[in-house]
Amino acid sequence: MSLLVVGSIAFDSVKTPYGEVTDALGGSAVYFAYAASFFTPVRIVGVVGEDFPEEYLADLGRRNVDTTGVRRTPGRTFRWKGLYQGAMNEAETLEVQLNVLGEFDGTLPDAFVDSDYVFLANGPPAMQHAVVDQVKHAKLIVADTMNHWIRDTRDELETLLARVDGVVMNEGEVRQYTGEENLPRAGRKLLEEGPRFVVVKKGEHGALLVTGDEFFAVPAFPTADVSDPTGAGDSFAGGMMGHLARVDDASTTELKRALLYATVVASINVEGFSLDRFKSITPDDVERRYEQFRNMLSF
């Protein structure tokens, strides 16, 4: 089934205790697309500036990512600069240059409006709404968001939640949105807003799935080699949506498996900077770690 992601394409400058990179390829849509491409073809929609190398798009194309929805605009590509310290659970944002991302309105190429599985990566809720307006026949729409949208555009986010099937948020955002410390309770509060399921990302503590009548939790895959957590959340979402689109089934059973795949893919991504690890592995490597993870969790 066709899988669409709408989000940012970025140059990231990141420093962690294990190294640093400057102006490396990144962005929510890019991490998502690379992660999902291990499972199924992906359609990516975003905006880049004149400084964005054609080669980066060509590489996505070679991975079965359709980049016809990437618009090139006069100006510079979105830039983010961040720092991870200690347990690296949260990035400290040092600098944001919105650049061409500021003009991005979420308009899809005609060929993408029939997308079946749709992921709205973090972005202005108004833009996320605009995407939902276009994908009339979507089977599953899942949205991510971020602390400042919850703070500044609460109303638009509330109406968005009523229009999506699932949300993927980190634990801090879930607590912020619901005003509820207890995560199972917070998850249920979010369900009342409309989505059929809520996935709570907890970084090194794994992830939770909350549905109307089920609760499921996966730990993080115990990788001892975390180099750079940038893109972990979007890689997680890419693994999750990639699996769901591949099996064309978003039942609770497949959602659980999707959380395992999401965890596995995110765990691989954080072992290197930027997209380095994704570029060096194959779908077989993903399946191998999935089997390892399954065995690890069986009792």
Next chain:
Amino acid sequence: MSLLVVGSIAFDSVKTPYGEVTDALGGSAVYFAYAASFFTPVRIVGVVGEDFPEEYLADLGRRNVDTTGVRRTPGRTFRWKGLYQGAMNEAETLEVQLNVLGEFDGTLPDAFVDSDYVFLANGPPAMQHAVVDQVKHAKLIVADTMNHWIRDTRDELETLLARVDGVVMNEGEVRQYTGEENLPRAGRKLLEEGPRFVVVKKGEHGALLVTGDEFFAVPAFPTADVSDPTGAGDSFAGGMMGHLARVDDASTTELKRALLYATVVASINVEGFSLDRFKSITPDDVERRYEQFRNMLSF
């Protein structure tokens, strides 16, 4: 198999967002004994003051907890006063009155030196060593500890780790002891000190089991009704050791099951203050929640 716990018996005064209690029954050995008593008979060793009600010991006795190792000493019982706020992940200690606990040296009644399964609850490492000296035929010795022992009595703790089969520590203590932020890596560092397995307690994020060749993780049971986290860690240890002693098997397979039982028992305990919830349930209630948890974790 016989199960021994050596630790504190206390009066706790606790305030959480959901209520408060004053001078309520508590202490590591007490929480452990109540939790383990759902699985197997328990031997408890500790010290109380003249102010400790005989009725509390009688109640333990009715639960198949052998209290002949509880020494009554002139003076007042150990008292702890704590506050939980927000997500209630950590207690803020407001007051500690050591009282008679200061004279506790870990001497066991003769009848207890043949104990098979032994849990050394948090306490001075010198006292924990003294217990290990006495239980010559133990099949499994597991120790807990705490931040100030790691800071102040590091050497004694290191020699203790070389004498035990397993440790149960919370994530902050594991990081403090090893100087390692990454928990899988920290767990492996602890194994190098001697124990065969390490259990890392992560509160609302569940627990990890690290052995020489396996890694296992359980989430917390998603109870929406956390009233008072006091004793959660010791209840967890009680559920774990209770199951291991009951099946007389500390293989990795049974350790995994023990972590599920530990989680279930701890999740019940935190739904009330002091020992209130443990006093109102039966072993059947524990088994029922265990089955629910098993189903929840299957995929």
